[in-house]
Amino acid sequence: MLPKINAALVEKVLVRFIRDEFGKCGCKKGILGLSGGLDSAVTAALAARALGPGNVLGLIMPYGKGFPEDVRDAGNLARRLGIRHKTIDIAAQVDIYFAAHPTRSRVQRGNKMARERMSILYDYSAREDAFILGTSNKTELLIGYGTIHGDMACAINPMGDLYKTQVRELAAHLRLPAAIRRKVPTAGLWPGQTDEGELGLTYEELDDILYGLVEGRRSRREMVEAGHRPAIVARILRMIKNSEFKRKLPPIAKLSPRSVGHDFLYPYDWGK
């Protein structure tokens, strides 16, 4: 079973991490996409504590008039945290592309939208001289439930080692609004999509299985013996393996005695 976190300790570590990383780069401002969902709300709250609310900018980037409650919740959250926010409708740039290159794939459209939001975030990062805070949690990272070069793109990722259910614990500790905490998680790729509906299991069960596999280093057989459904365990293992590419930089073909990505090894914090 996934143990409960000490949310106050986690808050302290993550706030310090954000402050440290920004401090090393001499960067005062942070920017992130605000979806109206839980993960971006928690990240925004941590960033506001670490950097001061006035130094955090939340971009709300809806596609047209879809998801009006999320847009409203995101705006309310920004006001509650005292952070700056701005709404940018991505419909025009998405529509013009798909008018020329039509598709019926909802996933393809959703991924394109995630990457449009990413490109806007990076542009605003340059305009504002602000670092992008990622909002991916450990559950998503492990099963690859994110768009590579889309919502996974960021400068630092404070919550990448917290499972989704632990993010909920942290959200309660941070006293985030109930409207956001009780919201059914969705990647927002299309209206009516929910994570748990698409995955076919609850986050509680998913996190328990991931915790057993990752921290517990249990085998598939041991997970089944512990009472988890064999088909589910097999599917989760497949998702983890199939998404390893999203958690790595692409392999570089090695030719020389010292190559980027192989044996040219420096810390991320190099020279900061």
Added chain:
Amino acid sequence: MKIVLAQIVPRLGDVKANVELHLDVLEKARRRKAGLVVFPELGLTGYTLKDLVEEVALDPDSDPRFRKIVSRSKGLSVVVGFVEERPAEKGLFYNAAAFIADGRIVHVHRKVFLPTNGMFEEAKFFAQGRDFRTFEAPFGRAGLLICRDFLHYGASYVHYASGADMIVCISAAPGRGVEGGDAFETSRMWELMGEAVSYFSTAFVLYANRAGSEDGVTFAGGSFAFAPGGRLAARAAAIDPDLLFCRIDLSAVRDARRKWLFKRDEKPEVVWRSLERIVRASED
């Protein structure tokens, strides 16, 4: 004697800045009449060095930056963590700890146990130390350990067997596990060992860990001092930087050894013969 556990946040790869940081702490220690200042593992360089190791390596006998620290140790004892490269061993880089007293380097310990698993990759970049030796410090016999050395309890035993009144461990231990109390769960591991070693060695155990974060890893802080007999003398902040001043009574070693006769009754020759047999058997 007043001691200082300097739970600092070194700048990664910036020896010059870290020397200044060390000198600043030494000045504060001197003003408050401390006798011993302990800095963390790789305090002069930062921890997550990887290929930077060769850029920050220095010879403690000739490097002007290091000599600055040595020269500011008049009337003081100082333990400093750095990357050592001697002219006689070019290209070999050691994760090292120097014991400096009164303007002189008394002893240098090279880390023996280099963690290289999971998040750790020290043996990829460092040469391995091969000895544990005690030395005569101004306040008694002492032995140095670096981080993971301390978790292999044979290392402390060697210091104990060779007469250490004080075991000083310098550390850059990352925190892991956030389910417990107000500190990382791994902090308990260090303190447990500190308590046990100080109890059964009837010696002082000082542990200086660092704070701050590098590449997403947060160092756990929680430096501590145990007096002989497992008595906690002081504990620094968890996670946050701290400059922990603490007074210790050096006569506690004698007191503890009159009460608990572990040291008098110790049989290193039996341990040695048994170990020799085990090592021989494993070599056959």
